Structure formats: C-alpha cells, structure tokens
Amino acid sequence: MANKLNILVVAGDGIGPEVTREAVRVLQSVAEAGDYDFAFRNEPIGGVAIKAHGSPLPDTTLKAALDSDAVLLGAVGSNEFNALPPSQRPEAGLLKIRAELGGFANLRPSFAWPGLSQNSPLRAEVVEGADILFVRELLGGLYFGAPREWDKHKNEAWNTMRYTHDEVVRVTKVAFDLAGKRRKKVTSVDKANVLEVSQMWRATVTEVAQQYPDVALEHQYVDAMAMHIMNQPRNYDVVLTENLFGDILSDEAGVITGSLGMLPSATIGGTVNLYEPVHGSAPDIAGKGIANPLGAILTAAMLLRYSAGLQEEAASIESAVKQVVADGYRKADLARGDKSAKVSSTTEMGSKVREVLVGNRASAAR
Ligand code: IPM
Numbered sequence: 361m362a363n364k365l366n367i368l369v370v371a372g373d374g375i376g377p378e379v380t381r382e383a384v385r386v387l388q389s390v391a392e393a394g395d396y397d398f399a400f401r402n403e404p405i406g407g408v409a410i411k412a413h414g415s416p417l418p419d420t421t422l423k424a425a426l427d428s429d430a431v432l433l434g435a436v437g438s439n440e441f442n443a444l445p446p447s448q449r450p451e452a453g454l455l456k457i458r459a460e461l462g463g464f465a466n467l468r469p470s471f472a473w474p475g476l477s478q479n480s481p482l483r484a485e486v487v488e489g490a491d492i493l494f495v496r497e498l499l500g501g502l503y504f505g506a507p508r509e510w511d512k513h514k515n516e517a518w519n520t521m522r523y524t525h526d527e528v529v530r531v532t533k534v535a536f537d538l539a540g541k542r543r544k545k546v547t548s549v550d551k552a553n554v555l556e557v558s559q560m561w562r563a564t565v566t567e568v569a570q571q572y573p574d575v576a577l578e579h580q581y582v583d584a585m586a587m588h589i590m591n592q593p594r595n596y597d598v599v600l601t602e603n604l605f606g607d608i609l610s611d612e613a614g615v616i617t618g619s620l621g622m623l624p625s626a627t628i629g630g631t632v633n634l635y636e637p638v639h640g641s642a643p644d645i646a647g648k649g650i651a652n653p654l655g656a657i658l659t660a661a662m663l664l665r666y667s668a669g670l671q672e673e674a675a676s677i678e679s680a681v682k683q684v685v686a687d688g689y690r691k692a693d694l695a696r697g698d699k700s701a702k703v704s705s706t707t708e709m710g711s712k713v714r715e716v717l718v719g720n721r722a723s724a725a726r
C-alpha cells in the first residue's frame with residue numbers, strides 16, 4: 361500500500377460539503393490510528409464552481425484530480441441552474457470529471473442492513489439477506505453519445521445510445537471478476553427486444569462470459585428487472601448495466617436499504633478512481649445539518665479498499681456504520697415510523713461512527 365495517499369475532495373453542492381466533511385473525518389481517524397499519511401486537498405466542482413470560476417469543472421480542479429491518488433466527491437446539482445442547457449449545468453462538471461478520470465465501471469453496492477429491514481418500505485422477509493452489487497457502465501450510452509441536440513427551430517431533440525464492443529467487454533470483465541469473488545452470478549440488464557445497442561450488449565456479454573466458466577450469466581430486460589429487484593432482491597448478486605439503466609435501477613435499489621442516503625459508490629478502471637455517494641445534492645435539506653452522512657462514509661471505506669489496498673480498515677468502517685445503525689441511530693430518512701430510533705444530526709452521526717471505530721480498535725488491541 362502507498363503510505364502516502366493524496367486525496368482530492370470535491371464536495372460540490374447542496375448536502376455535498378456536510379456529508380463529505382464527516383467522511384473526511386472518518387478517514388482522518390483511520391490515518392491517525394494506523395499511522396497512515398492521508399493528505400486532503402479541496403477544490404470546487406458543480407454549481408459552486410460555476411459561481412466562483414464560471415465553469416462546473418475548472419481546470420485547476422481537473423488538474424488536481426489527475427494529480428491525486430483518489431477523488432472523493434460529495435454531490436453536484438443546484439436548482440439555480442435548472443434553466444440552463446445540460447452542457448452548462450453543474451452536472452456537466454460531474455460528467456466531465458468522470459470522463460477525464462476514465463473510470464468506466466461504477467460499483468454500487470446495495471444491501472439490506474441488519475436491523476434496518478423494518479425501515480424499508482418493502483416487507484422485511486423480502487429484503488432480509490439481499491446483497492446486490494450493481495456494476496454500472498459510466499462512460500458510454502446516452503450520457504455521452506453523439507449526436508445530441510435540442511434543435512429549437514425544428515422543434516426536435518435527440519440523444520444517441522452508443523457503445524463499442526470494447527467498451528462492453530471491459531465493463532463486463534469487471535462484473536465477472538467481482539462476481540467470481542462473490543456468489544458467482546451476473547445478471548446483465550438490457551432492452552434487447554427493442555434496441556440494437558442492447559442486442560450487441562447481450563452478444564458481447566455472452567461472449568465474455570465464456571472466459572468465466574464458474575460464473576453463471578443471466579439476461580434480463582430492464583423493465584422486468586425493475587420489478588424483479590423489488591419482488592425478489594435476494595435473487596441477485598452482480599447486476600451489470602449500461603449507463604442510464606444503472607442510474608435508474610441503483611436509485612430504485614435504495615428502497616432495499618431503506619434510504620438512498622446509505623448507498624456508496626466507487627468508479628474504477630481509469631487513471632484515478634472516483635468515489636461518490638449515490639445520492640444527489642438534496643437542495644431541500646442542504647445546510648440544515650440533517651443529511652445522512654453514512655453513504656459518504658461508506659464511500660470513504662470503498663476508497664480505502666480500491667485505492668489504498670486497506671481492506672481491514674475499509675471493513676472496520678463498514679462494521680462501525682453497521683453498529684451505529686444497529687444501536688438505533690438513524691437519520692430522519694430512516695427513522696420513518698420507528699419510535700425507538702435515536703435521530704441525530706449529520707455531525708452526531710459522523711462522531712458516532714468514529715467513536716465506534718476507535719472503541720472497536722481499543723478492544724481489539726486488548
Ligand atoms: C448519479 C447521478 C448523476 C448521474 C447525475 C447527477 C449526473 O444521478 O450519480 O447517479 O446521472 O449519473
């Protein structure tokens with residue numbers, strides 16, 4: 361493992377700064393305990409960057425990202441810019457940093473937390489034991505395909521869903537490699553009954569699967585899959601999707617956990633890995649100190665796992681989060697209807713995680 365880790369923090373908009381602060385504090389306490397040298401640098405992205413520098417991804421931010429060992433992102437997006445075309449919005453900064461860093465495989469784990477199944481709108485017996493890892497292709501499809509335009513004279517608009525064979529191969533390999541270390545099943549999601557892109561996707565995934573005889577492959581249409589993951593979430597191990605389908609299904613899978621605020625993600629395969637919680641900037645609750653920092657904290661754990669090789673430290677953050685949740689601490693998003701929940705603020709939640717981390721370490725040393 362690299363003893364020194366340079367982390368670029370791009371906290372962004374809305375609740376991004378609040379939740380990222382807690383994630384950074386957790387990383388700092390891991391560094392202190394393990395005598396690791398984690399250096400943090402902050403740069404703007406999204407709406408805050410548009411305001412300060414006139415661009416959602418200023419060159420200084422991009423350069424700092426490319427020079428770092430890992431990028432930790434909060435959230436991007438603000439209602440102020442709703443009237444702008446996609447290319448000038450805060451989100452354009454996020455899409456650009458994704459493209460420039462080159463990570464094409466976005467890993468989004470979603471599982472039922474012990475002790476939290478009561479909080480899912482799904483019945484506990486449906487969600488208990490569910491453990492899905494979405495592998496969302498992040499650099500292709502409708503998000504990046506050209507041509508794209510809203511032609512106001514013609515009163516017509518178009519986007520292009522495009523994939524090359526190689527783009528499908530590389531993300532498929534990531535999905536199968538990960539499935540090989542899990543329950544050895546890949547479910548590939550497409551719309552091959554309608555779309556040529558999906559037909560190529562399916563043929564390519566099937567071809568790559570030949571190299572992984574121990575991993576089972578199944579194909580599902582995206583519409584059916586949207587239903588299956590709610591009906592039988594336990595049926596799925598690794599779920600491989602193109603960009604937009606993965607965007608949609610991973611939000612839906614937040615229902616299994618009970619809250620989008622709990623979901624982390626890691627984007628791997630490029631020059632520098634990018635770590636961001638699945639949730640957005642949530643402008644309606646920003647600045648109130650009530651945002652759930654656990655998605656960001658779990659994202660920090662993924663950073664340690666995939667950019668620093670610190671498996672044990674990553675696992676210790678995850679078990680600290682589990683313990684805090686099991687102890688009854690909830691953010692408002694999860695406390696719904698649960699009278700015994702101890703609802704706490706963003707910073708209290710972060711402190712609890714650190715307390716448990718430090719406590720667990722002390723008892724392990726004894
Ligand atoms: C996500 C977000 C982004 C996406 C937006 C903010 C561009 O929804 O990370 O899931 O669509 O990829």
Ligand code: MN
Binds near residue numbers: 607608611638
């Ligand atoms: Mn999304």
